[in-house]
Amino acid sequence: MLLEYDLSDKTVLFPKNLHERHDAAIAACKYYADEEAQKKYKARRETLEKKYSFEAFGYSIIVPDSAEAIINEGKTLQHCVGGYADRHVKGKTTILFMRKTRKPGRSFMTIELDENGNMRQIHGYKNERYPHAKAPLQTFGWFIDAWQKWYRHGSRRGADGKPILEEEKTA
Numbered sequence: 546m547l548l549e550y551d552l553s554d555k556t557v558l559f560p561k562n563l564h565e566r567h568d569a570a571i572a573a574c575k576y577y578a579d580e581e582a583q584k585k586y587k588a589r590r591e592t593l594e595k596k597y598s599f600e601a602f603g604y605s606i607i608v609p610d611s612a613e614a615i616i617n618e619g620k621t622l623q624h625c626v627g628g629y630a631d632r633h634v635k636g637k638t639t640i641l642f643m644r645k646t647r648k649p650g651r652s653f654m655t656i657e658l659d660e661n662g663n664m665r666q667i668h669g670y671k672n673e674r675y676p677h678a679k680a681p682l683q684t685f686g687w688f689i690d691a692w693q694k695w696y697r698h699g700s701r702r703g704a705d706g707k708p709i710l711e712e713e714k715t716a
Contacts, residue, residue: 548573548627549620556623556671569628573616583611586634593639596700597658599692599708600646604685606656606692607642607649609633615640621652623671629657643667643685654681656689662696664689 548570550557560566590608599606609615612630618640619627626640633640639662643654657665667681667689682689694711695701701709 548616551620551623554623556674560625566625566628569625572629572631573612573627575631583634586611589634589636593641596662596696597639597641599695601691601708601710602688603646604688605644605646605649607644609640609642614642618642618652618655622655622669624655624668626655626657626668638665643688654685662693664693 550570552558590610593608597606598608609618612634615630615633616627619625629638629640632638638660639658641656641658642652643656644651645653654667654669656667659665667685669681670678673680691710695708698711703709
């Protein structure tokens with residue numbers, strides 16, 4: 546199977562919204578066949594990296610390098626982001642990865658932004674649907690807030706390419 550979904554997982558086999566999940570899977574499959582879309586994505590990715598790529602406090606925000614990376618993210622974290630790959634590549638939504646800086650290749654959290662840069666959702670493994678899970682914003686809200694403040698104020702970077710964070714003003 547092209548997407549290699551784990552059909553032994555009940556949330557994959559019996560999704561809450563079957564039509565939406567089906568359409569997302571079909572979109573992901575179509576992406577693999579669309580080489581032109583992959584070429585156009587390269588330019589979009591460069592723009593997204595300038596605006597959203599971020600590293601601070603031991604965490605990073607990374608722009609996916611391909612639709613395949615988004616599909617693999619969904620497989621690894623066992624959630625539906627793979628179905629968003631085509632929409633991300635076409636600019637209809639923005640998918641970003643949150644990583645531990647020391648492990649940039651290891652899936653951790655997935656973020657979706659709307660066209661205005663507002664966060665629609667952030668999810669980790671199985672959308673936090675397991676007994677000891679905590680909501681991502683409950684645990685990492687402080688990091689997400691710092692990142693959003695940075696990109697909303699122009700995504701400023703130093704000569705070394707690292708983000709310039711707003712200094713806390715003291716009275």
